[in-house]
Amino acid sequence: xxxxxxxxxxxxxxxxLRMTGTGLGLLAFSAYAPRFLxxxxxxxxxxxxxxxxxxxxxxxxxxxxxxxxxxPYADDLYFKLRPKLAIKDVSTLHKLNDHVxxxxxxxALANLAKDGKFAVLQNVGYPNPxxxxxxxxxxxxxxxxxxxxxxxxxxxxxxxxxxxGAPADAHNQDPAGIHSTLTQPQTFSSKDPQNYFGxxxxxxxxxxxxxxxxxxxxxxxxxxxxxxxxxxxxxxxLSHTLMDALVTEKRVQQILDAYQTTVTYPNGPLGQSLxxxxxxxxxxxxxRVYFCSQTGYDTHANQFNNHQRLLGDLSDSLAAFQAxxxxxxxxxxxxxxxxxxxxxxxxxxxxxGTDHGTAAPLFVMSGALKQGGVIGDAPDLKIPPKGxxxxxxxxRQVYATVLDKWMETDPKSVLGQKFTELPFLG
Amino acid sequence: xxxxPTTFSPMQAWSPLKAEDWNRxxxxxxxxxxxxxxxxxxxxxxxxxxxQKTLNDAYGVVRPFAPPPSLTIxxxxxxxxxxxxxxxxxxxxxxxxxxxxxxxAPVPVQRQLAMDLNQLQQETFHExxxxxxxxxxxxxxxxxxxxxxxxxxxxxxxxSKVKDPERIYKHADLLRTSFQQSYPQMVKLVxxxxxxIQYLDLNTSVVGxxxxxxAREVMELFTLGEGHYTENDIKEAARxxxxxxxxxxxxxxxxxxxxxxxxxxxxxxxxxxxxxVVDLIFQEPAARTHLPKRFxxxxxxxxxLPAPYLTELGNQWAQQNFRVDQLARLVFSSQLFYRPExxxxxxxxxxxxxxxxxxxLNLDVSPFENQVYQNLKAMGQEPFNPPNVRGWLGGKNWIxxxxxxxxxxxxxxxxxxxxxxxxxxxxxxxxxxxQQEGHGAINMDNARLQTLAAKSDEDIATQxxxxxxxxxxxxAYHHDILDYMQNDQAVRVELVRDVAVALxxxxxxxxx
Numbered sequence: 001x002x003x004x005x006x007x008x009x010x011x012x013x014x015x016x017l018r019m020t021g022t023g024l025g026l027l028a029f030s031a032y033a034p035r036f037l038x039x040x041x042x043x044x045x046x047x048x049x050x051x052x053x054x055x056x057x058x059x060x061x062x063x064x065x066x067x068x069x070x071x072p073y074a075d076d077l078y079f080k081l082r083p084k085l086a087i088k089d090v091s092t093l094h095k096l097n098d099h100v101x102x103x104x105x106x107x108a109l110a111n112l113a114k115d116g117k118f119a120v121l122q123n124v125g126y127p128n129p130x131x132x133x134x135x136x137x138x139x140x141x142x143x144x145x146x147x148x149x150x151x152x153x154x155x156x157x158x159x160x161x162x163x164x165g166a167p168a169d170a171h172n173q174d175p176a177g178i179h180s181t182l183t184q185p186q187t188f189s190s191k192d193p194q195n196y197f198g199x200x201x202x203x204x205x206x207x208x209x210x211x212x213x214x215x216x217x218x219x220x221x222x223x224x225x226x227x228x229x230x231x232x233x234x235x236x237x238l239s240h241t242l243m244d245a246l247v248t249e250k251r252v253q254q255i256l257d258a259y260q261t262t263v264t265y266p267n268g269p270l271g272q273s274l275x276x277x278x279x280x281x282x283x284x285x286x287x288r289v290y291f292c293s294q295t296g297y298d299t300h301a302n303q304f305n306n307h308q309r310l311l312g313d314l315s316d317s318l319a320a321f322q323a324x325x326x327x328x329x330x331x332x333x334x335x336x337x338x339x340x341x342x343x344x345x346x347x348x349x350x351x352x353g354t355d356h357g358t359a360a361p362l363f364v365m366s367g368a369l370k371q372g373g374v375i376g377d378a379p380d381l382k383i384p385p386k387g388x389x390x391x392x393x394x395x396r397q398v399y400a401t402v403l404d405k406w407m408e409t410d411p412k413s414v415l416g417q418k419f420t421e422l423p424f425l426g
Numbered sequence: 427x428x429x430x431p432t433t434f435s436p437m438q439a440w441s442p443l444k445a446e447d448w449n450r451x452x453x454x455x456x457x458x459x460x461x462x463x464x465x466x467x468x469x470x471x472x473x474x475x476x477x478q479k480t481l482n483d484a485y486g487v488v489r490p491f492a493p494p495p496s497l498t499i500x501x502x503x504x505x506x507x508x509x510x511x512x513x514x515x516x517x518x519x520x521x522x523x524x525x526x527x528x529x530x531a532p533v534p535v536q537r538q539l540a541m542d543l544n545q546l547q548q549e550t551f552h553e554x555x556x557x558x559x560x561x562x563x564x565x566x567x568x569x570x571x572x573x574x575x576x577x578x579x580x581x582x583x584x585x586s587k588v589k590d591p592e593r594i595y596k597h598a599d600l601l602r603t604s605f606q607q608s609y610p611q612m613v614k615l616v617x618x619x620x621x622x623i624q625y626l627d628l629n630t631s632v633v634g635x636x637x638x639x640x641a642r643e644v645m646e647l648f649t650l651g652e653g654h655y656t657e658n659d660i661k662e663a664a665r666x667x668x669x670x671x672x673x674x675x676x677x678x679x680x681x682x683x684x685x686x687x688x689x690x691x692x693x694x695x696x697x698x699x700x701x702x703v704v705d706l707i708f709q710e711p712a713a714r715t716h717l718p719k720r721f722x723x724x725x726x727x728x729x730x731l732p733a734p735y736l737t738e739l740g741n742q743w744a745q746q747n748f749r750v751d752q753l754a755r756l757v758f759s760s761q762l763f764y765r766p767e768x769x770x771x772x773x774x775x776x777x778x779x780x781x782x783x784x785x786x787l788n789l790d791v792s793p794f795e796n797q798v799y800q801n802l803k804a805m806g807q808e809p810f811n812p813p814n815v816r817g818w819l820g821g822k823n824w825i826x827x828x829x830x831x832x833x834x835x836x837x838x839x840x841x842x843x844x845x846x847x848x849x850x851x852x853x854x855x856x857x858x859x860x861q862q863e864g865h866g867a868i869n870m871d872n873a874r875l876q877t878l879a880a881k882s883d884e885d886i887a888t889q890x891x892x893x894x895x896x897x898x899x900x901x902a903y904h905h906d907i908l909d910y911m912q913n914d915q916a917v918r919v920e921l922v923r924d925v926a927v928a929l930x931x932x933x934x935x936x937x938x
């Protein structure tokens with residue numbers, strides 16, 4: 001296939017402008033050109049240098065067992081609730097204070113905590129907890145009350161708000177959010193169409209594997225179709241979206257292929273996703289929110305080894321990510337935060353596992369944390385038989401803190417109500 | 427010219443299309459909206475037989491969708507499991523127990539049963555979805571199944587909560603078999619649908635502790651819309667709706683659980699029960715326009731019509747005793763429906779995109795039910811599993827970079843010949859079974875493209891565009907295809923394949 005044709009679709013804004021200046025004709029183009037072109041041209045100004053602070057969300061899908069993650073080793077009740085599942089050898093734990101310690105495989109995170117770059121927020125949950133994976137994820141991702149249904153996600157709402165009247169994002173060719181999950185996370189759902197991009201699927205494997213798998217000789221023609229007017233509001237919208245996707249796809253692929261790092265990431269999906277995220281951040285993408293996911297936390301049976309393995313992968317992946325960012329001088333620019341739809345029951349079940357519960361610890365990591373270590377008390381384990389943990393921090397307090405102190409937006413405009421903020425950011 | 431009630435009266439808007447305005451383009455528009463595609467042969471047939479005959483074919487009879495065998499087997503196994511759970515008898519199904527025992531980690535019987543049932547439900551559900559897609563892909567069934575999908579996006583239940591595939595099937599079948607009845611009647615039936623009882627927690631709603639979930643959604647989402655009822659109406663209706671339970675897989679009324687005292691709903695008082703709530707609702711003016719509004723958003727345009735048009739449609743529908751099929755006939759016969767601004771202006775749903783591709787390419791629905799399900803999931807529409815009680819929002823919400831990539835991947839998949847040697851034994855078996863039944867055409871192989879490849883470039887471009895794109899903006903596409911076909915270094919049939927793949931991925935093909 002003719003290679004020149006394939007190169008026709010530009011991968012950068014500059015290239016696009018140069019190209020449109022030499023033949024395509026900007027005016028003829030403007031009805032269906034991608035956002036970044038029309039808006040930048042209309043404003044006739046270079047894209048503003050934006051605040052570069054970036055949020056990386058890491059979903060622990062399935063409901064992470066908080067008690068075997070941040071272990072309340074000083075509380076005898078922990079060992080009573082979990083005759084089989086408790087981590088009995090206290091010397092293998094990484095103590096964070098006189099009450100709680102990180103699980104044995106989380107040594108790397110414990111080191112970050114010592115440096116003040118990692119914090120545990122204790123007992124995070126919400127009132128009237130729901131125990132359905134689906135529904136509770138929805139509550140976390142939309143930041144709704146337990147009895148309310150919102151269709152947009154909290155990050156989507158943030159982007160809708162901050163980009164109203166299009167001052168910030170419209171000049172931007174880069175996606176507003178990038179996710180490594182197969183489908184777009186509900187966290188990103190928005191009322192206005194936002195430019196999101198997924199880096200799973202098409203971006204699996206190395207260059208050679210990709211070539212073999214995706215024998216996409218037709219792509220130059222698709223580029224042409226994307227540029228052709230499709231007609232009407234919906235047609236233009238489709239052309240925009242496809243063109244944004246094709247441009248981003250090429251750009252992202254080039255960045256991923258060219259990325260060099262001295263840090264070794266774990267080989268699991270989370271480690272590899274975070275490596276991709278690091279490469280995109282290091283390349284200076286203007287994307288402000290990234291979303292990754294680690295699955296497998298729904299540990300109803302035979303939990304112990306599986307769960308500890310997941311935690312090891314999580315700890316090593318997060319630590320590698322932070323080290324990589326620091327190696328690129330970006331350690332203070334990125335805030336990483338975990339979340340899970342719920343914790344698990346404090347008492348173990350009869351299958352050496354734990355069932356769906358309520359509150360659980362949540363992690364934040366950044367070189368810019370104001371306070372590392374443990375925020376909040378150890379969970380109160382004085383509960384009736386078959387009882388559950390009580391949340392102390394509403395997860396929306398965490399979101400409010402991040403929105404206010406990190407994304408510099410009014411949290412109430414996103415969350416609809418006011419929440420007391422937490423001290424991990426200054 | 428924008429729609430304006432002063433120049434194009436609501437009365438005129440909903441009056442029947444003039445005979446002289448019925449042409450092939452109108453037929454194509456109709457087919458694209460009532461079903462999933464408009465292949466040239468169907469366009470020709472539809473044009474010749476006329477609008478009324480087409481609507482009679484679409485909505486004149488109920489075409490039964492028999493439960494696939496896997497559902498019957500499932501129901502059988504479900505009762506065996508339940509029985510074993512009660513009696514502690516040897517397990518009929520214990521795959522994971524055996525695996526776990528082999529791995530030296532025994533799992534208690536009760537838990538094992540729950541896990542097995544869970545796995546069985548998931549497998550059966552995917553098989554059911556596959557069977558339904560195959561049924562809906564038959565062009566004569568498509569309008570009915572599209573209507574069933576529309577109704578299922580109003581009277582929402584979701585597999586993620588209901589889990590039991592037989593309940594999901596029965597719920598959809600209830601909508602399918604009652605679309606010739608009045609909508610109030612359909613809502614009454616849905617109140618006793620086990621899937622709905624479970625989905626909106628009617629089974630936990632008892633005298634003294636009514637659950638408002640169903641009462642709220644019935645008013646907000648099923649019949650009236652926000653702003654047309656008070657919180658008190660909901661509280662009172664919730665009491666009237668107590669006492670409904672699932673017994674032996676049937677929705678039944680348990681009088682002892684019902685709140686028999688007086689309720690005040692819409693300023694009327696009485697010892698109301700479930701059916702009374704529905705009757706009271708349909709005396710409210712908002713009930714006349716709510717379903718028509720949802721109908722138009724699904725079938726006509728994502729942008730709401732000016733209010734006078736909606737009011738008029740609602741009144742005409744009320745005169746038809748709120749029959750759902752009559753609503754469809756009113757809209758699809760109307761002058762308004764055929765106005766040019768509504769043509770080629772909607773984004774296909776993922777299911778429509780997939781089934782439309784099958785119909786356009788004359789391919790069978792893939793027998794690999796997990797793959798099909800994953801494809802649809804990646805495109806943003808798991809059949810019978812909407813994200814929440816509001817259903818799918820539709821329109822632009824279908825499209826983002828991930829769902830677009832998934833649509834593109836689906837096309838690539840359909841154009842990549844399956845090599846049976848690369849399949850697992852299980853998939854090979856499924857493919858062979860499908861082939862034996864004559865449903866094994868799942869990819870566009872070269873043989874299917876040869877005829878087209880033998881034609882001239884000009885003919886190829888014209889034929890592809892006329893055949894597959896309903897929109898008008900095809901001049902640029904035509905030019906692009908001719909350009910592309912100039913490449914004389916590539917094998918011709920491969921060029922045709924490229925053109926087709928790019929065309930099915932192009933913005934225009936996502937419109938209907």
